[in-house]
Amino acid sequence: MSPVRTFATARRVLTQLRHDPRSIAMVMVVPCVVLGIVAWMFNATPMVIDRFGPMLLAIFPAFVMFLVTSVTMLRERTSGTLERLMTLPLAKADFLVGYALAFALLAAVQAVVLTAWAHWVCGMDVSGSLAGLMAIAVLDAVLGSSLGLAASSVARTEFQAVQMLPVVVVPQLLICGLLMPRDQMPTLLQWLSDAAPFTYALEATGDLAAGRGWADAAPDAAMVAGFVVLSAILGVVTLRRRTP
Amino acid sequence: MGGELATAGPAVRISHLRVKRGRRLVLPDLSLEIPRGQVVGLLGPSGGGKTTLMRGIVGVQIVAGGTVEVLGRPAGAPDLRAKVGYMTQAPSVYADLTVTENLVYFGALLGVAKGRVAEVIDQVGLAGQAGDKIANLSGGQRSRASLAAALLGRPELLVADEPTVGLDPVLRASLWQLFRELAAQGATLLVSSHVMDEATRCDRLVLLHQGRVLADATPAGLLASTGAVSAEEAFLTLERQAPQTGPGQTGGAP
Ligand SMILES: Nc1ncnc2c1ncn2[C@@H]1O[C@H](COP(=O)(O)OP(=O)(O)O)[C@@H](O)[C@H]1O
Ligand SMILES: [Mg+2]
Numbered sequence: 007m008s009p010v011r012t013f014a015t016a017r018r019v020l021t022q023l024r025h026d027p028r029s030i031a032m033v034m035v036v037p038c039v040v041l042g043i044v045a046w047m048f049n050a051t052p053m054v055i056d057r058f059g060p061m062l063l064a065i066f067p068a069f070v071m072f073l074v075t076s077v078t079m080l081r082e083r084t085s086g087t088l089e090r091l092m093t094l095p096l097a098k099a100d101f102l103v104g105y106a107l108a109f110a111l112l113a114a115v116q117a118v119v120l121t122a123w124a125h126w127v128c129g130m131d132v133s134g135s136l137a138g139l140m141a142i143a144v145l146d147a148v149l150g151s152s153l154g155l156a157a158s159s160v161a162r163t164e165f166q167a168v169q170m171l172p173v174v175v176v177p178q179l180l181i182c183g184l185l186m187p188r189d190q191m192p193t194l195l196q197w198l199s200d201a202a203p204f205t206y207a208l209e210a211t212g213d214l215a216a217g218r219g220w221a222d223a224a225p226d227a228a229m230v231a232g233f234v235v236l237s238a239i240l241g242v243v244t245l246r247r248r249t250p
Numbered sequence: 251m252g253g254e255l256a257t258a259g260p261a262v263r264i265s266h267l268r269v270k271r272g273r274r275l276v277l278p279d280l281s282l283e284i285p286r287g288q289v290v291g292l293l294g295p296s297g298g299g300k301t302t303l304m305r306g307i308v309g310v311q312i313v314a315g316g317t318v319e320v321l322g323r324p325a326g327a328p329d330l331r332a333k334v335g336y337m338t339q340a341p342s343v344y345a346d347l348t349v350t351e352n353l354v355y356f357g358a359l360l361g362v363a364k365g366r367v368a369e370v371i372d373q374v375g376l377a378g379q380a381g382d383k384i385a386n387l388s389g390g391q392r393s394r395a396s397l398a399a400a401l402l403g404r405p406e407l408l409v410a411d412e413p414t415v416g417l418d419p420v421l422r423a424s425l426w427q428l429f430r431e432l433a434a435q436g437a438t439l440l441v442s443s444h445v446m447d448e449a450t451r452c453d454r455l456v457l458l459h460q461g462r463v464l465a466d467a468t469p470a471g472l473l474a475s476t477g478a479v480s481a482e483e484a485f486l487t488l489e490r491q492a493p494q495t496g497p498g499q500t501g502g503a504p
Binding site: 017026085 | 308310311331361383
């Protein structure tokens with residue numbers, strides 16, 4: 007690996023984002039709008055936003071970052087630039103880590119903006135620390151983008167790459183505990199949910215929001231970090247220089 | 251720089267290369283040598299396998315058999331990546347970046363000196379568009395930006411897939427002149443085209459038809475052996491003689 011090439015890649019991705027205000031707007035504005043609508047709908051019962059706000063904070067940044075990452079990687083593939091990069095002296099790890107760094111920066115800004123919006127505009131009150139919640143939201147967003155990178159690397163064709171959203175993300179949304187508490191799910195689904203990264207993202211935020219503190223949230227946060235590392239490794243191992 | 255790379259022998263040596271894409275056997279059994287320091291034209295109709303062969307040479311094509319050696323090393327070897335320039339058929343540059351931003355990035359990966367970016371921009375005649383986004387350029391300008399990226403690292407082997415498509419005659423002539431200059435400086439160039447009249451610009455011609463090498467000769471040699479007056483006519487003559495994979499087949503089964 008070479009830091010020069012990694013940072014060159016991160017800088018290039020950030021330059022692309024800078025030229026593309028619409029995707030930045032999507033990353034920053036869409037989650038805020040959705041959270042705002044929830045808060046507005048349940049204006050009369052502030053409990054709702056206090057309870058669901060943190061959940062959305064856990065899942066939304068991850069979801070949006072997965073989407074943005076997948077779309078960017080898909081464009082890299084269709085434009086032929088990925089093929090060019092694979093003929094250049096750029097290690098696969100340099101490429102993926104460069105991407106991860108750029109998206110982590112975007113994810114951090116997004117998660118901070120969304121948390122601030124939830125608290126100060128939508129009136130979300132949590133018993134735990136708001137800063138801790140922000141930190142976990144950043145970590146979750148990084149998880150989303152590293153899952154996106156891994157999924158894009160595993161995909162061999164554009165068609166497969168497009169299928170990764172319904173295959174990787176949607177099932178996780180269903181079983182991570184967002185729709186139904188995990189202990190009420192059938193046993194088999196509970197097992198699957200134990201293996202889903204989003205589950206730990208949700209638990210960590212839930213712990214912090216409920217004021218259970220870091221001792222409870224830390225193991226879940228560590229699991230999320232573990233999934234970030236795991237998907238980065240998966241991405242490096244599965245990305246191919248040669249294609250059919 | 252990579253003293254391990256062979257400095258003698260052909261730039262590319264391909265033996266019994268076999269490539270399947272999807273269900274189609276695109277290159278059934280291809281053997282070919284490309285000598286150093288020459289401009290070699292890879293000609294043939296669309297779908298004949300030119301792009302597939304080039305992808306094999308730069309090491310991004312999954313192959314089913316045979317060997318491809320570039321500068322004495324297996325195609326795609328890590329130490330070749332700074333030595334081989336590849337211009338893909340569709341321009342492979344970032345549409346949302348400017349010409350300069352694209353080249354600065356690819357230049358950073360290759361570790362080229364600062365002034366190199368402006369140099370290649372000049373070489374392909376894009377000085378006036380250096381600050382423009384690729385998305386706002388014409389097709390021909392995009393393809394030249396893509397060529398500039400391939401030139402950045404002063405490659406020993408430049409593989410250019412239909413670089414002159416969509417260019418007006420003046421630009422086309424200036425690109426061929428650039429290719430001649432690069433070869434004069436010692437580089438090897440493999441340039442594909444489906445326009446036969448570009449054949450006269452090459453030191454050597456390889457005619458590819460249905461994944462098979464119909465001819466591998468100098469332009470003069472090709473005309474002499476076929477009795478044709480143009481590369482186009484020579485190609486048609488050879489195509490008629492070649493064993494066909496269809497009705498009316500004469501030679502042995504392929
Ligand atoms: N990704 C692919 N999957 C399956 N078949 C392909 C693919 N790309 C090209 N082919 C087929 O391979 C053959 C040769 O294509 P190509 O190498 O692009 O030829 P040329 O560059 O001479 O036009 C064509 O028949 C084409 O349909
Ligand atoms: Mg082609």
